[in-house]
Amino acid sequence: MFRKLPLLIVSTCAAAAVFASCSQREPTRLETVSTFAEMPGEFSEPFGIAVKGDDTYISDGQNGKILKIAGDGTVSDFASGFETPSAIAFAKNGDLIVADTGSHSIKSVNAAGEIRTLSGAGNRSGNTFGPNDSSQFNGPTGIAIRSDGQILVSDTYNDRIRIIGTTEPFTLAGTTRGFRDGYADAQFDTPLCIALWKGKVLVADAGNRRIRVIEPDGQVWTLAGNGEEALRDGPLLDASFVRPTAIAVNDRDEIFIADGNALRVINGRGVFPYVVTLSGGGRGFANGNVRHAKFNRPSGIAFNSTGELLIADSENGLIRKIGSESNVRKNERSHPGHLSADEFKQLQPPRWPFDPPDAPRDIAGTLGELRGTVGSYVPLRFHNGLDIAGAYGEVARFIRSEKVLDPISAENFGTLRELVRLPQIGYIHIRLGRDQHDRMFANWKFLPQLDGNGTLVDIRVRRGTKFDDGEPVGTLNAMNHVHLIAGPSGGEINALAALELPGVSD
Numbered sequence: 001m002f003r004k005l006p007l008l009i010v011s012t013c014a015a016a017a018v019f020a021s022c023s024q025r026e027p028t029r030l031e032t033v034s035t036f037a038e039m040p041g042e043f044s045e046p047f048g049i050a051v052k053g054d055d056t057y058i059s060d061g062q063n064g065k066i067l068k069i070a071g072d073g074t075v076s077d078f079a080s081g082f083e084t085p086s087a088i089a090f091a092k093n094g095d096l097i098v099a100d101t102g103s104h105s106i107k108s109v110n111a112a113g114e115i116r117t118l119s120g121a122g123n124r125s126g127n128t129f130g131p132n133d134s135s136q137f138n139g140p141t142g143i144a145i146r147s148d149g150q151i152l153v154s155d156t157y158n159d160r161i162r163i164i165g166t167t168e169p170f171t172l173a174g175t176t177r178g179f180r181d182g183y184a185d186a187q188f189d190t191p192l193c194i195a196l197w198k199g200k201v202l203v204a205d206a207g208n209r210r211i212r213v214i215e216p217d218g219q220v221w222t223l224a225g226n227g228e229e230a231l232r233d234g235p236l237l238d239a240s241f242v243r244p245t246a247i248a249v250n251d252r253d254e255i256f257i258a259d260g261n262a263l264r265v266i267n268g269r270g271v272f273p274y275v276v277t278l279s280g281g282g283r284g285f286a287n288g289n290v291r292h293a294k295f296n297r298p299s300g301i302a303f304n305s306t307g308e309l310l311i312a313d314s315e316n317g318l319i320r321k322i323g324s325e326s327n328v329r330k331n332e333r334s335h336p337g338h339l340s341a342d343e344f345k346q347l348q349p350p351r352w353p354f355d356p357p358d359a360p361r362d363i364a365g366t367l368g369e370l371r372g373t374v375g376s377y378v379p380l381r382f383h384n385g386l387d388i389a390g391a392y393g394e395v396a397r398f399i400r401s402e403k404v405l406d407p408i409s410a411e412n413f414g415t416l417r418e419l420v421r422l423p424q425i426g427y428i429h430i431r432l433g434r435d436q437h438d439r440m441f442a443n444w445k446f447l448p449q450l451d452g453n454g455t456l457v458d459i460r461v462r463r464g465t466k467f468d469d470g471e472p473v474g475t476l477n478a479m480n481h482v483h484l485i486a487g488p489s490g491g492e493i494n495a496l497a498a499l500e501l502p503g504v505s506d
Contacts, residue, residue, distance in 0.1 A: 028307030029324040033293035036321040037069050043423060045405050046312035046319055048088035049300035059085035061405050079113040084464030087143040087193050097151055099140045102464025106153055106164060119164050127158045135169045139462040141407060142194040152201060154191040157447060157462050173220050177449060179208045186220035192407055195247040204244040206408060211244060224275050231262055231281050239275035248301040258298040283490045285316050296490045315489050341497035348400045350500030353482050354390055360503035362389040364481050367494045385485040386495035393436030393475050396482045398467045400425055407463040416479050420461055426485030430474035432459045441472055
């Protein structure tokens with residue numbers, strides 16, 4: 001599908017760089033998407049993916065384990081006891097290195113499945129340096145292993161790329177959250193997965209919607225992306241990304257990117273490199289021709305020994321594969337079934353999203369209502385949740401205990417549609433983690449960002465954060481209700497039928 005050409009890369013701080021490869025093998029044609037494996041277990045969330053010989057290893061963020069898919073397709077537990085593991089990679093000694101986001105640490109697993117903490121201070125987040133057992137990370141997500149054995153880590157919510165050496169971690173690049181190329185003052189915004197490319201480090205800079213490069217000396221420059229949130233192909237610095245999450249490089253030094261619900265590639269047309277959408281864009285599930293296939297938050301990608309691209313399709317709970325038609329399995333697995341409304345209702349005890357939890361409230365909107373105004377610039381849409389009325393500034397509460405899995409789960413700060421999305425419930429129209437005067441709750445689970453004047457400008461919620469039912473999620477804004485979404489992203493169901501609300505029957 002792809003023809004190798006010399007490519008010229010122009011960046012803000014380098015005149016040119018050349019894609020080049022000495023690989024003589026004919027590349028695998030990436031034409032067809034199939035289902036490679038289905039994740040076992042309730043609400044499983046595949047995230048990281050690593051290949052060793054004929055075996056594939058997958059991190060399961062929901063259940064805190066690493067799974068092994070043998071060459072014959074057998075799925076088994078390899079190691080368990082993690083707190084929301086994310087990216088994984090193999091070290092030269094054969095150990096599997098794990099970015100255990102929920103415990104703010106980097107761990108290793110040997111061939112026997114034994115786990116050891118390499119760096120991180122006992123489940124405590126922070127941004128301190130010291131010996132490996134006392135150094136602190138803040139939700140590390142990405143992992144890459146250099147040829148000299150050094151471990152590169154994307155310290156996601158500290159917005160830095162760090163290196164674990166033989167003594168103590170140090171920062172390779174990054175200072176505070178933001179966007180800036182350069183040396184000591186370079187900035188990232190929620191960097192997720194990382195990869196090695198021609199001796200450099202590639203960074204999926206999700207919050208900045210760009211692909212960044214770190215030179216061996218720490219210099220940072222932008223490879224692709226103009227910062228706009230869109231799925232737009234084109235020359236590298238004209239192209240737009242939605243949310244670059246994962247990066248993989250094949251043996252021809254071509255760069256593949258999981259971006260939102262799409263898969264993109266940096267590939268050549270003529271003598272100039274382009275960002276090209278390989279597959280998807282719309283959330284969902286569909287196998288078949290790569291152009292028409294659909295994914296749901298792909299979070300990890302890797303190439304196997306035959307050059308096929310494996311994808312950890314997180315929200316679909318599947319491992320997908322892109323290869324040639326001759327390599328597609330005939331016994332395709334179908335889309336994993338979502339819970340019915342009755343099954344969903346049994347997950348946890350009933351409560352309202354306010355206190356007292358058993359006092360009935362007014363329901364102001366239900367699933368399927370038509371919203372918007374005919375002829376206006378706001379497109380008509382169908383309401384996708386349940387609106388439960390409350391007073392302006394009233395504290396809204398989580399109705400179920402859940403763990404955050406999406407690395408960027410909080411969106412639309414300061415707008416009427418401010419929200420946080422958990423795996424099974426979404427909460428909209430709230431001031432996350434703060435009162436009606438924008439004062440932060442005394443809760444470390446919400447990460448505030450202040451500008452130079454001390455003004456609150458954003459809220460983040462880490463992947464791996466656990467919330468209990470009844471815990472405050474925020475306060476109601478001027479919409480005067482909390483909008484509840486029931487079901488996983490892409491599998492929403494009628495919240496009135498799926499949520500057990502005391503004193504209400506449908």
